[in-house]
Amino acid sequence: MQTRDARQRGDVRQVGLAKAERVAFALERDIRNGRAPHGAALASETELTRRFSVSRNTVRRGLKLLAEQGLITTRTGIGSFVTYNGSAMDAAQGWSLALAREGDAVETQVLDIRRGPCGRADRFLDRAAGEAGDYLCVDRLRFCRSEGRGISLERSRLPWRAGFDRLLRDGLVEGSISATLAAFGLVPASGCEAAGVLPALGPEEAAMMGRQPGTPMLRLERVVRDGQGQCLEYVESLLDPVRFGLRMEF
Structure with missing residues (x-):
């Protein structure tokens, strides 16, 4: 079972998770911890494939999971940008979008x-x-x-x-x-x-x-x-x- 230390350092080799979900899990942590703030551009797909040692298609599936949670938006030919501003409750809320006042x-x-x-x-x-x-x-x-x-x-x-x-x-x-x-x-x-x-x-x-x-x-x-x-x-x-x-x- 994955240790707490591994989760805290953003290790994407989490037991039981598919590759795309591991990518999404690690990027989600960066976003929620403020390392990738609202409006920031994520690394390019090429950079993400190198970071996680996965294929481009795997990276794209991971980004899609983040987009479905309302954490990022992807603009074709431009890149992916963080849309989470600290107001969402957490990933477990599914398709609900918190509209907490800034x-x-x-x-x-x-x-x-x-x-x-x-x-x-x-x-x-x-x-x-x-x-x-x-x-x-x-x-x-x-x-x-x-x-x-x-x-x-x-x-x-x-x-x-x-x-x-x-x-x-x-x-x-x-x-x-x-x-x-x-x-x-x-x-x-x-x-x-x-x-x-x-x-x-x-x-x-x-x-x-x-x-x-x-x-x-x-x-x-x-x-x-x-x-x-x-x-x-x-x-x-x-x-x-x-x-x-x-x-x-x-």
């Missing part, structure tokens, strides 16, 4: 991480995973320090796997669901996401987010699967509609 400090608080049933998300996970059972349950709140209230409440449910026990003790790898999946050699290959509106926050969610009961929220549900179609994660997110939206390319 200059606001957004922090993440893990409210709960436990092993147990999947609760009210059961009907989605049973259908997606094909069976009922144990899950790693992670509840996280993202909040804006300047406002003193939550901007998103996420409930992630991952079918339980060998080795997850240590997460109950040590927490998520790098504080991220996506980094945790990668550390276990679990590679998202497909998924679906549905967006709707929660007309009114209930008392429990309102208290967690520091908002008034009855506040409307954007509600997203997402299922992420591996290459064999098995469920890797189900997540329900309640998002401040002023700060979050959806992006589609057509």
Whole structure:
């Protein structure tokens, strides 16, 4: 299994990841850590093939993965440029695009991480995973320090796997669901996401987010699967509609 030191130094030889995904994983770290800031041009395809010792087609597939996450945009004949400005929640949010206000400090608080049933998300996970059972349950709140209230409440449910026990003790790898999946050699290959509106926050969610009961929220549900179609994660997110939206390319 890949060591934490290897992840921190950007080593792309991560166990369980295909070559293109390794390229994307390493470049994503550069972007999220600020080494490749918003608006910066990435190295050319030729330079990236040398850096990662892969083919040009592999580099292009890796860049496509980053583009699908909204982290870069590629202009034919010009190059690839970073479009991430620090507002996206993390790669695990799938096709959601965070529209956090620039200059606001957004922090993440893990409210709960436990092993147990999947609760009210059961009907989605049973259908997606094909069976009922144990899950790693992670509840996280993202909040804006300047406002003193939550901007998103996420409930992630991952079918339980060998080795997850240590997460109950040590927490998520790098504080991220996506980094945790990668550390276990679990590679998202497909998924679906549905967006709707929660007309009114209930008392429990309102208290967690520091908002008034009855506040409307954007509600997203997402299922992420591996290459064999098995469920890797189900997540329900309640998002401040002023700060979050959806992006589609057509």
